[in-house]
Structure formats: C-alpha cells, structure tokens
Amino acid sequence: MNALELLLLKLGGSFLLAKFVPYFLLLLLGVGLAWVVFRKLQRMNAKKWLNLSIVFLLALMPFSLYFAAFPIFQGDLLSMGYSPKSNLKFPFETGLVVVALPGCKYCSESTKLMNQIHEKLPGKTQYWVLGTDSLDVLAYDNLLTKDVFCRSALNQKELLPITEGSFPTFLWIKNRRIVKAWHNNEFGVRAMHEIQP
Template structure:
C-alpha cells in the first residue's frame, strides 16, 4: 500500500504535459482565467513538497529512502518542465494594469474592452484569439479593436481574424492614441465612456481577463 503514493506521479506528469488542453477545457467549463492557469502549478509543486517530507520521514526511521528521493527528483523535473513550457508573467500574478486619467473616448464606445493596434502587428494578430475567447465566455462584453490607420485595407486581415465576433475599426486619430500608448497591442478598460485602466500586451494576463469579465457580472 505504501507504494500507492508513488503512483500519484503518473497522472500528475500527464497533467503537466497536457495542461494547456486541460486549462482550455476548464475555461470552456466557465472556470475563471486565474484558476484555469494556476491549478496545475499548485498541484505540480505540492507533489515535490510531499515527496521531500516523505524522504525526511523515511530517513529518520532509518529506512531506505531511494524511492522518496527518486520521486522527489522526478516530480520536481515535471514541475520545472511545465514552468519553462508555460511561464508565469506579471499579469498572471497581479493586475499589472495602469490607472488612467479617465479620459473620454472619442468614438462613442461606452463600456467594455478596447484594444489599440497597428497594421501588420504580429502580437496584435495573436491577441485576436484572446478577444474571441473573452467574447465566447462573456457574450455581453462589448469589445472593440481600433487599428491606427486611415486605410480600410488594413482592416481586412483583422476582420477575418475577428470572425465577426467583435468590432474592428480604423481611426486616423493618431495623436489621441499616441498619448495613451506606444506599445501595441494595448488593452483599455472603458466604463461610461471613460478610459479607466490600460494594460500592455505582456501585462494582460489572467488577472486582467477576470477583471474585464467582471464588468458584466
């Protein structure tokens, strides 16, 4: 029976390798963004702590502790591998947003999430998948992507990526948006027609996404 505790390593290792798919499933099951990302980290690091405790307990009893040592090393390796494959960023720990001066928007957008982007920006294109996920999970959330260009042709690829799930517009108001950010994409929380908070792409993590979804709860 005492070896049953070592069998725990197998399902946990499988979870580490398939965590992205499992986290996606949890998101589809209406788990929060934060819990969907953090559950695997917590689980993976609980196991090495358990094994090192077991190793010390076995050592004190004068028993062979080769198995506790081996499984401590294996469980730690799995946890490190997962962390390297799916690192944690500032936006996954804290909101990482910057409070704004609550400046009025210039386009009548009242409540929701505004993404500021530029033509041909690979990070902006990558962020469209996040916008679609947010819209799928919270259909009532208004989302608008503004592209800093006055050329309608610059919208075509972004509108294809959006698949009609949220609004994509151009704007020639470069001076207005340049005062807000020089990093693209930038995400802006809008309430009652005022811009309250902004996140750069690297800071728009699970905490910010949960905050945005909380707008319509």
C-alpha cells in the first residue's frame, strides 16, 4: 500500500475505499485539467482534432500515471479466496495467519504489507514458518513489527495441503478454524475488505 492509501486507512476508510478513491480523484483531476485546457484551446482556434487529442490525453494522464505506479490487480477486484476443508484448530480465536516458507522471496515481501495493515485487521496477525530451524523464524521476525507474531508452524503436515503448494498463503481464522484462504496473488483489497470488521 502506498502513502496515500495508508493515509485514507488511518482516516477511517476501508481497504476498498483506500485503494479506489485515489483513482477516482485523479480521474476527476484529469477531467478538470482537460476542461481548462479545452477552454483555452477553443480561444486559440486550433484544429479540432488536435484539441480533442490533447484534451483526451490530459483527461487520462493523472489516472494513467497513478495506475502505472500502483496497479490494480485481479485480487483487488475479485474475491478469489477458497475455503479449505480442514479440522485444524488454531490456538487463538480470530486472526490472520500467513503461512511462509524459509527463504521465500514473496513471503518476505508480504511482511511489508502486514506491518502496514495489521492494526486494521481483527484479532492477531501471525506468521507461521514451515520448517524447524529457529533461524528461519528469526529471519521473518526481524522483518516484522513487534505487534506481528512469528513462530514455527504448528501441525505442519496438516497445514501443507491447505496451502496447495503456494506461498505465502493467507488464512483467515475465526472461532479457531480456517474460514477462508488466499494465495499470494489473490490476497488483495477485496480479501482485506472481507476480513475487516
């Protein structure tokens, strides 16, 4: 999440609003800018096709630049999670568990997002690292804030099929059970919005 999205979250917005309001505002800015330029070009008696081309480009430019820097992914538009069948019970009532592999680049990158959003999520946010080496847990622990707990995964044999071999996997826990799961490329603002209180 970028600084503008985080600001909108801090001001009390939902994950969906924080993601899509900047696009809407930039589209309005582009249309306003295009209108001002269009009025000036009309007074200059420039060719009509040139006027319309310039106005069209100006209208879309702020939105397009923002989209290029902060794209909208499929997981931001669609709820792409799945409900794994599992009898696994978790040692806490509600929260988000991120199942990570030692040395996984995408798992390490996901720590930035969790550090930014964990306060807006209900319950605990935890990283469960598959493996037994305490150095692997320490590597993730060093990337996380003190509010996001990191441990070696419990019940690793039962947990592995739930991930479907994709890491990181995000597990939404409610009443000590997995309610929904998302793979890395599916965990967007729609997923965050689903679990946000």
